[in-house]
Amino acid sequence: MESTELIAILREVRGRVRASNPETAAGGTDIALPDLNALVHARDAALGKVAAIGTVNPRSGGPLNSLVQAWKRLVARALDWHVREQVEFNRKAIACVDAAIEALNESNRALVEFGNRLAEERALREKLEKPQRELSQEMSDIRDHWTQWRAGWEQKLATNEMQFLRSVADLEGAFQYRLTLMDSNYREAMRSQHNDFTVRLDERGLAIQQRLWADLEHVRAEFDKLIHTELRLIRQRSGAVFQSATAAAGTAAGPHQPAAPLAFDYARFAEAFRGSEERVRKGQRIYIGDFQDCGNVLDIGCGRGEFLELMREAGVAARGIDSSPESIAACREKGLQAEMADLFDYLRGLEEGELDGIFCAQVVEHLPPERLPEMIRLAASRLGRNGIIAIETPNPECLAIFATYFYLDPTHARPVPEKLLRFYLSECGIGNLEVRRLEPAVDTMPSLGELPGAFREAFFGGLDYAVIGRKV
Secondary structure (H helix, E strand, C coil): CHHHHHHHHHHHHHHHHHHHCCCCECCCCCCECCCCHHHHHHHHHHHHHHHCCCCCCCCCCCHHHHHHHHHHHHHHHHCHHHHHHHHHHHHHHHHHHHHHHHHHHHHHHHHHHHHHHHHHHHHHHHHHHHHHHHHHHHHHHHHHHHHHHHHHHHHHHHHHHHHHHHHHHHHHHHHHHHHHHHHHHHHHHHHHHHHHCCCCCCHHHHHHHHHHHHHHHHHHHHHHHHHHHHHHHHHHHHHHHHHHHHHHHCCCCCCCCCCCCCCCCHHHHHHHHCCCHHHHHHHHHHHHHHHCCCCCEEEECCCCCHHHHHHHHCCCCEEEEECCHHHHHHHHHCCCCEEECCHHHHHHCCCCCCEEEEEEECCHHHCCHHHHHHHHHHHHHCEEEEEEEEEEEECCCCCHHHHCCHHHCCCCCCCCCHHHHHHHHHHCCEEEEEEEEEEEHHHHCHHHHHCCHHHHHHHCCEEEEEEEEEEC
């Protein structure tokens, strides 16, 4: 009967322990709580052993067995005084284990409470930090938008002021022409009147004429001074805006325009001495057949975008780079894909074999001679197998270029001989090289037609030449 009651008590205690310790983690945290079930099971087993002290194991019936059981009970009663202290000690030990279990349960409950509070504080902190993060993100977006807007605005300002400068220069030229014509007509009229009425002009009339002429010269001088002063101020502002826009875009100087702004309008200079867009586009039509099978073409030094327009007409995907913000603006107005970049940095940023076509016209003569091999090496490494490259440049074998336009451009560094360019290309894995002579000098200088044919061809052939090859 005592064993049955003890087992019932043990079950009740086990249920209380399980009810008071349901969690396995402290609240919403990842702190693992100690599992007390193993300790409770060990305590229950020990209680069972304590309850069995002094009892006699039941046996089956029979006279002999009854005698043995009676003898065992007699011995147990005789030894009760001897094991009483041991039984008491065992019960105290079990009570100590119960107290330890209860203390551990209290510790678990305290950890659960601590975990709940920690989770609440974390949720509150996240709730407070969320608006701050959103505000920081909005501020970052505003700064990025402002930076992009300012860079675009400064670039547009530079382009507009360049165009304004060109318009003012054109107006100045027209005014100078008209003033010169008026001056010539006035002088002719005064000379005619003077010849016809010299006899009738007295000293007073001659003085009036001289004073009128002096006043006209003074007005012209003042006007010239005003025009040149305004142009100088506009150029200075344009140069400052150009430097600011270049710094904001993070670009370096490229082949078509030097790093420092020139003291004149380079775009107008190119228009005057290289030719109109239609003329350049007509001369570059010879390359359409070379690039018509390509799918990823890069125009290094795209300028006003004549070659990119030809590729668009031919259905070839092409993009261009240039260091002139005015040129890039002109390309984008035509809907062409172009960006302002340094050719060396841009080529380094491409994957090897990414391109299947590279076009480069009137660029290599602007580079320092020591950097030309680097440019050829980078361009060749970015071409895939059988990719095509075409480089066009003034022909130093034609002596006429030195008497006409090569040294007119202050950004030209040094002419590149055909044999040197072919050597650089072959060293970098470009084969099947073809040389084309372009722009015969006799077309622009008809007097060369009087020279012997062989001599003219050797020393006054094409003003430009192009080398075309493929990656082997």
